[in-house]
Amino acid sequence: MSALLEVSGVSVSFDGFKAINNLSFSIGQPEMRAVIGPNGAGKTTFMDIITGKTRPDVGQVLWGEENRSLLKMSEAQIARAGIGRKFQRPTVFEDQSVRDNLRVALKKPRGPFAALTDRVTDADRARIDEIAEEIGLAAHLDRQAGILSHGQKQWLEIGMLLAQDPRLLLVDEPAAGMTTEERTHTTELLRRVAETRAVVVVEHDMDFVRKLNCRVTVLHEGSVLSEGTLDHVMADDRVIEVYLGR
Amino acid sequence: MLGITILSEAYGTGAISISFTKVLGMTLCLCLAALAMDLVWGYCGILSLGHFAFFGIGGYMIGMWLMTARTEAVVRANLANRIIPPTEAEISEATALQIFSVVGAEDWPWMWAVSDSLFLSLLLVVLVPGVLALVFGWLAFRSRVTGVYLSILTQAMTLALSLYLFQNDTGLRGNNGLSGLQNIPGSTAGQAKLSIWFFWASAAALGLAYVFAAWLVSGKFGNIVRAIRDDEPRVRFLGYPVEAYKLAVFVITAIMCGIGGALFYPQAGIINPDQIAPIASIYLAVWVAIGGRGRLYGAVIGAAVVSLLSSYFTGGRAPDVNLGFYRIQWIDWWPVLLGLGFVLVTLFAPKGLGGLVDLIVRRKEP
Ligand SMILES: Nc1ncnc2c1ncn2[C@@H]1O[C@H](COP(=O)(O)OP(=O)(O)OP(=O)(O)O)[C@@H](O)[C@H]1O
Ligand SMILES: [Mg+2]
Numbered sequence: 001m002s003a004l005l006e007v008s009g010v011s012v013s014f015d016g017f018k019a020i021n022n023l024s025f026s027i028g029q030p031e032m033r034a035v036i037g038p039n040g041a042g043k044t045t046f047m048d049i050i051t052g053k054t055r056p057d058v059g060q061v062l063w064g065e066e067n068r069s070l071l072k073m074s075e076a077q078i079a080r081a082g083i084g085r086k087f088q089r090p091t092v093f094e095d096q097s098v099r100d101n102l103r104v105a106l107k108k109p110r111g112p113f114a115a116l117t118d119r120v121t122d123a124d125r126a127r128i129d130e131i132a133e134e135i136g137l138a139a140h141l142d143r144q145a146g147i148l149s150h151g152q153k154q155w156l157e158i159g160m161l162l163a164q165d166p167r168l169l170l171v172d173e174p175a176a177g178m179t180t181e182e183r184t185h186t187t188e189l190l191r192r193v194a195e196t197r198a199v200v201v202v203e204h205d206m207d208f209v210r211k212l213n214c215r216v217t218v219l220h221e222g223s224v225l226s227e228g229t230l231d232h233v234m235a236d237d238r239v240i241e242v243y244l245g246r
Numbered sequence: 247m248l249g250i251t252i253l254s255e256a257y258g259t260g261a262i263s264i265s266f267t268k269v270l271g272m273t274l275c276l277c278l279a280a281l282a283m284d285l286v287w288g289y290c291g292i293l294s295l296g297h298f299a300f301f302g303i304g305g306y307m308i309g310m311w312l313m314t315a316r317t318e319a320v321v322r323a324n325l326a327n328r329i330i331p332p333t334e335a336e337i338s339e340a341t342a343l344q345i346f347s348v349v350g351a352e353d354w355p356w357m358w359a360v361s362d363s364l365f366l367s368l369l370l371v372v373l374v375p376g377v378l379a380l381v382f383g384w385l386a387f388r389s390r391v392t393g394v395y396l397s398i399l400t401q402a403m404t405l406a407l408s409l410y411l412f413q414n415d416t417g418l419r420g421n422n423g424l425s426g427l428q429n430i431p432g433s434t435a436g437q438a439k440l441s442i443w444f445f446w447a448s449a450a451a452l453g454l455a456y457v458f459a460a461w462l463v464s465g466k467f468g469n470i471v472r473a474i475r476d477d478e479p480r481v482r483f484l485g486y487p488v489e490a491y492k493l494a495v496f497v498i499t500a501i502m503c504g505i506g507g508a509l510f511y512p513q514a515g516i517i518n519p520d521q522i523a524p525i526a527s528i529y530l531a532v533w534v535a536i537g538g539r540g541r542l543y544g545a546v547i548g549a550a551v552v553s554l555l556s557s558y559f560t561g562g563r564a565p566d567v568n569l570g571f572y573r574i575q576w577i578d579w580w581p582v583l584l585g586l587g588f589v590l591v592t593l594f595a596p597k598g599l600g601g602l603v604d605l606i607v608r609r610k611e612p
Contacts, residue, residue, distance in 0.1 A: 076482045076485050110485050115491075
């Protein structure tokens with residue numbers, strides 16, 4: 001299995017502070033990967049680099065079968081290449097209805113002319129209904145996204161991610177603010193998605209990570225500290241030190 | 247609309263004077279500009295403080311034709327009873343002399359190359375604001391200039407343009423501007439009829455623009471544009487070429503302003519570089535803020551109310567208020583009143599006058 005995404009030797013510093021330090025990472029398709037690490041380990045910055053929000057000082061980020069470099073592409077181009085992202089802080093378009101949020105995310109041509117002539121086809125409507133059902137917002141489709149609860153916004157953003165139909169999903173702390181049942185639902189959903197796609201999940205909650213039942217990458221001070229099954233990394237002395245030693 | 251026609255001097259009882267008909271017609275053109283401002287600012291979140299420059303450019307473009315054609319007609323009439331009929335070259339020369347002698351020139355500047363063609367001049371009304379907005383927007387959006395920096399940049403653009411036009415050797419008659427624009431060449435209809443015609447044309451333009459704007463913001467394009475206003479980076483991460491959308495809105499609204507200006511200045515009769523001073527574009531934003539941005543009717547209401555009030559107070563019609571110790575002269579105090587109104591609306595009715603419409607509608611629906 002060749003890698004879908006290959007990050008190698010990436011470093012980035014903010015005002016002299018090395019947030020990412022010679023980081024290497026790779027993921028195939030299909031694959032599920034959990035990324036854990038203490039606060040400030042660089043997990044979000046790692047996603048920023050992949051999605052083009054932050055440009056690394058050195059290193060390579062290669063994508064797809066043709067090994068295209070993502071570093072020369074804009075955020076929008078990277079997204080169109082098939083990388084979708086859910087942000088740590090839920091970001092949905094609060095001024096618009098749940099339906100419109102999903103419609104904007106739906107995988108369709110992205111240019112202005114396409115948007116001007118866009119019609120909601122039966123297939124679109126069916127897909128939006130299907131996603132709304134999946135994220136438990138079917139009854140709220142015509143409500144404003146801004147009045148949803150924190151957890152519902154979280155779900156809506158996951159729904160928008162699904163609507164984009166990406167090859168790689170970067171999911172930053174999906175379970176924050178969710179109830180136990182919702183967490184279970186999220187793990188099931190992510191595992192189903194990961195049957196055909198690559199999914200990277202950042203999460204603090206170890207129970208959640210265990211239920212994902214996948215390979216785990218531990219980040220610390222901007223580099224990979226350990227990688228393997230959850231039991232393997234939790235048995236790693238350096239990981240124990242980082243997590244328990246302070 | 248019909249009421250005004252019926253009350254007009256040309257077609258009815260004459261209860262509404264020509265000059266007031268013109269004020270109403272011009273107000274409709276300003277509403278058109280405000281509509282454009284609402285699209286670019288209220289919907290797309292680009293606080294352009296330069297859109298009145300596009301309005302002025304539209305006026306200049308049609309003004310060149312109006313002035314050329316009108317002056318040429320006068321020159322022809324003057325030369326008609328010469329024994330040797332004048333050649334076309336002589337007429338052209340005499341026309342140029344007549345137009346440009348105020349700035350000490352006598353030749354046609356390059357800008358006036360198509361001023362003898364109504365069709366090409368109308369084309370310029372659309373093309374020049376459109377191309378200027380395209381170039382400016384492309385440079386600014388590509389470098390991701392946003393927020394207050396973009397506003398400053400647009401102010402700089404309109405300032406530079408008006409300073410450029412103020413110069414006598416620019417070719418647009420410096421601070422004299424273009425005048426006599428109320429005379430429509432080839433038309434024998436008097437001002438009474440013309441004022442009603444222009445009033446109707448302005449109303450039609452505003453109506454069409456409103457329908458067009460409503461269509462623009464109703465579909466997915468509107469959703470994306472509002473999403474850009476609220477969270478631009480997020481839209482990028484969904485794969486949308488944000489710059490292309492902003493550029494589209496910027497150019498479309500610049501063209502709308504150009505058309506508004508082309509209808510406004512024949513009613514005003516004169517255009518000079520003062521019209522596109524930076525403050526004019528700021529006023530445009532104030533109207534939209536007072537009317538309520540992010541809703542199309544809000545912009546129209548704001549522009550109509552504020553500009554009509556403004557012409558009432560600054561037109562010398564409002565009676566001075568004598569406080570005994572001080573005489574309030576509205577010409578001086580109107581800007582203060584406007585500023586106060588702006589502050590009050592911002593503080594107490596962030597949705598503007600348009601928000602009041604919402605309140606009324608909501609009260610009717612149980
Ligand atoms: N734009 C920035 N400018 C300066 N410092 C930054 C910037 N972005 C991140 N950092 C710093 O880089 C480090 C890594 O941050 P990052 O957000 O990637 O951590 P994280 O692993 O996602 O943490 P958390 O679990 O709290 O979300 C932090 O120390 C943070 O302060
Ligand atoms: Mg983080």
